[in-house]
Structure formats: structure tokens, C-alpha cells
Amino acid sequence: MFEQFNPARLRLARLRRQYTLKLLAEKVGLSTKMVSEYEKEPCRYNPPEETLSAFAVALNYPKEFFMDTDNLEPVDRDTVSFRALKRMKASQMHAAVAAGEIGVLINNFFDNKFSLPKTNVPDYRGIEPSSAASAIRSEWDLGHRSISNMIHLLEKNGVRVFSLSENTQDVDAFSFWKDNVPYVFLNTQKSGERSRFDAAHELGHLLLHAHGVPQGKDIEAEADSFAANLLMPKETVLPYKNKLINLSSVLKLKHNWKVSAMALIVQMKNVGVLSEWQYKTLIIDAGKMGLRTREIDGIDRERSLVIEKILLSLREDGISMSKLAQLLHIPLDELSGLLFSIGLVNSGNTDMNQAKTANTRPYLRLVK
Known part of the structure; x- marks a missing residue:
């Protein structure tokens, strides 16, 4: 017993x-x-x-x-913002929230051992999405330049970012606040460009819809608008007005902002670069090339820098990924699925008793 x-x-x-x-x-x-x-x-x-x-x-x-x-403590379902709720089955939603609860458990373990970046995510409830995107760029000293890595940017400002290994794209991404800590979970099956947009979309929820809002199309549209304006500021897209824009040029220009071709076409339309006719033509051409579901000349998917540094520090202390799973009492595949599968190579079986002890917690510093 x-x-x-x-x-x-x-x-x-x-x-x-x-x-x-x-x-x-x-x-x-x-x-x-x-x-x-x-x-x-x-x-x-x-x-x-x-x-x-x-x-x-x-x-x-x-x-x-x-x-x-x-x-x-369970994560309150009403505080969770899902990227594509209507496509999800109830069982998938419950499984995703459960993954979120395990992510909180892992974060608590990390937080007790390391001095992680402090939360710097303001409350922008009631602010128009494009204005919020400009405000956070100013708050985080980004100017108008392209964001080199969305995950690193989130982590630098105290957002805890985890991966999702769900074998479905119906669970795109989700986010929530727990104990005044913001969390974002990203599906690893998405392309690099779409994962970046998902990360920006979830940041929009954290800023605009802090601590839970009713789900719906309007809320998702706000987060999409925020993400588009954060990743592709109007000031950097508008100069292409009155220039020859075809699908070939879009495929080249998308690398300026590390976004999908479809996302760039939509933003060009929204800021006035494209006429309605140009927009419809490009959407049709992009659809024929399958760009609704894939990318041509895509970018690598982003991964967590904080988790990479944590796992490296733990390995130096003799704690492999497999030992960490044992310590947390979590299956190894579950743990690696939430940690971007970082640290699986050379995980080893170093004895936990060889781990070094220290009275101070390592400080993880992120650079822009």
C-alpha cells in the first residue's frame, strides 16, 4: 500500500x-x-x-x-488561449492543457535551481493590436528592425517557452499566465515561419488578453493582427508600394522578416502595398504552389536558448536528460517533447550522486 x-x-x-x-x-x-x-x-x-x-x-x-x-495546481482552462480551438477535439484540448501543467512543473524545478529572466510582459488589455505591437517594440527596444529569433526574444523578457510534440497540427500553439508567469507552447510540426508567427500570436494573447478571455474569432483576429504588425511593421513594408510585386518577389522579400509568403501577402494588403486585384492574384498563385501549407526555401525552426543553457548546466553537474526525467518522475519522451528534444544526444547515465552542489543558482543571461 x-x-x-x-x-x-x-x-x-x-x-x-x-x-x-x-x-x-x-x-x-x-x-x-x-x-x-x-x-x-x-x-x-x-x-x-x-x-x-x-x-x-x-x-x-x-x-x-x-x-x-x-x-x-491545475491550469485554469479559461486562462488558456488556443491558436486553433475550433479544429481541436475535446480530448486534444485536455491533453494540451495537461502538457501545460507538466510545463509548469518543469519550470518550477528550473526556477528553483536557476535565476531565470524576470517577466517583462506588460498588460495591454484594451489597446488596439497594431498599437500594442508598436508599444512592445518600443518597450523592448526593438525599433523597426526584423526580429531575429522570436523564441529568444520571448525568453529574454521572461516568457517560458516550451515545445509540443503532439502528432497533429490541430494543436498549433497555446499560452497562459500562471502565478504571474507567462507560458507559451509551440507545436514542433509547424514550419519555421509559421512557428514564429504562432509565437508572436501567443505573445499577443499574453499582452492583450491577460489572464483569460472568452474564446472567439474576434480574439484570434486581434492576436493575428498583433503578430503581423510585430513581425512586419508597417514602416518596413510600406516602402514596397508602387513596386512590381509578384510571387517571385514575395518569395525573396519574405526572408527580410522571416515570415511565410502567405503572411507577407496578407500584411502587404493590410498596410496598402497591394491593391485588391494584386492581392487576389497573389493569393491564387500562392495557393496553386501549395504555399498555404508549406514553404519554399523555408527557415529553420527556432528553439529555446534558455532550455539549452539549462540542460548544458545540468549536464555539467552530472544530470543527463534521462536523469532529469527520473528526478521529475516524468517519462523521458514526455520531457524531451516539451524541451525541444534538446539534450537527447549524449544524455548518458551519469550518477546523480556525482552532481555538484552549490549555494547559489546559476544565472542565465540572454542576449538580443
Whole structure:
């Protein structure tokens, strides 16, 4: 009999695996009602060892995960902004929120060991999206120059960025605030350009819709407008007005801002570079070339610099990725899926007892 069973973690693992109560009950040989009772808080029924083992096998989580008494506060669904909510199944949404909760758990571990960048994300609720994009560029001293790396920019200003390894593009990206810390999760299946736009879109939610808003097309349109104006400021796009713009030139110009061809065409239309006829012609031509779903001459997908530095520091202390997974009681594939798969090479099996001890936390400094 285990004395520290945590019902919240059983529910989290079940939702992460997209299992219904009925499906999990069938896999472990229990009634749906009994599994439901095991998930109720406070803990009313302590599972015997064989039941705990069955849960661990069925959900592919270590038994220790269900016994961990660390406080695991759920992420309020109403505070989560999803990039493409209408395409998602309910099970996918619950699984994504569960990934967010695991991301918070990982961040808490990192935050206790490292001095991470402080949050510098102002509240722009009520501000028009294009004005908010200009304001944050001024706040973050970006001027009008192209943003070299969106993930690094977010991290420099205290946003915790994690990856999503979901085997679907229906879960594009999402963000939320938790304990005054902003989080962004990005799907690793997207192209580099679309992932950058997703990161900017989620920053728009964090700035414009802090701490939860009703979901809807208007809210998503605001975040899209913010992202377009952040990545492609009007001042840098407008000079191309009255110049010959065809699809070939768009494919060259998109590298100035590291955006997709479709995103650049739309922004050129919105700022007055393209006439309605030019816009429609380019959209048709781009569609024929498949540019709605792919990129020609695309850029590399961006990854986290903070996570890379953290994992390097941990490896120097003898803590490999596999050991970190053991320490957090999280499956290795789950951990690597949230950490941009950084650190899987040469993860090794260095003994945790060889880890160095220190009274001060390493400071991770990001550069522009």
C-alpha cells in the first residue's frame, strides 16, 4: 500500500494520454466508478501496489509520478488561449492543457535551481493590436528592425517557452499566465515561419488578453493582427508600394522578416502595398504552389536558448536528460517533447550522486 498517492496526477496522466475514464478502467481491469474514485480529491482510496503498477503501465508514467506530493495546481482552462480551438477535439484540448501543467512543473524545478529572466510582459488589455505591437517594440527596444529569433526574444523578457510534440497540427500553439508567469507552447510540426508567427500570436494573447478571455474569432483576429504588425511593421513594408510585386518577389522579400509568403501577402494588403486585384492574384498563385501549407526555401525552426543553457548546466553537474526525467518522475519522451528534444544526444547515465552542489543558482543571461 502506498501512502502518498496523488489523485490529481492520475487524472493529469490520463488526460495527457487522451484516455477516457472508461478506457483507462478497461486497461487496468477496474470499474469506471473505481477509477473515478481514485481521481477524486482529497485522496479517499489508496490503490494497492498492483493497481498502481497497472496505472503506470497503462499510462506509461513511472509509479513515482502518482506518489509525488508536490503541489500540482491545475491550469485554469479559461486562462488558456488556443491558436486553433475550433479544429481541436475535446480530448486534444485536455491533453494540451495537461502538457501545460507538466510545463509548469518543469519550470518550477528550473526556477528553483536557476535565476531565470524576470517577466517583462506588460498588460495591454484594451489597446488596439497594431498599437500594442508598436508599444512592445518600443518597450523592448526593438525599433523597426526584423526580429531575429522570436523564441529568444520571448525568453529574454521572461516568457517560458516550451515545445509540443503532439502528432497533429490541430494543436498549433497555446499560452497562459500562471502565478504571474507567462507560458507559451509551440507545436514542433509547424514550419519555421509559421512557428514564429504562432509565437508572436501567443505573445499577443499574453499582452492583450491577460489572464483569460472568452474564446472567439474576434480574439484570434486581434492576436493575428498583433503578430503581423510585430513581425512586419508597417514602416518596413510600406516602402514596397508602387513596386512590381509578384510571387517571385514575395518569395525573396519574405526572408527580410522571416515570415511565410502567405503572411507577407496578407500584411502587404493590410498596410496598402497591394491593391485588391494584386492581392487576389497573389493569393491564387500562392495557393496553386501549395504555399498555404508549406514553404519554399523555408527557415529553420527556432528553439529555446534558455532550455539549452539549462540542460548544458545540468549536464555539467552530472544530470543527463534521462536523469532529469527520473528526478521529475516524468517519462523521458514526455520531457524531451516539451524541451525541444534538446539534450537527447549524449544524455548518458551519469550518477546523480556525482552532481555538484552549490549555494547559489546559476544565472542565465540572454542576449538580443
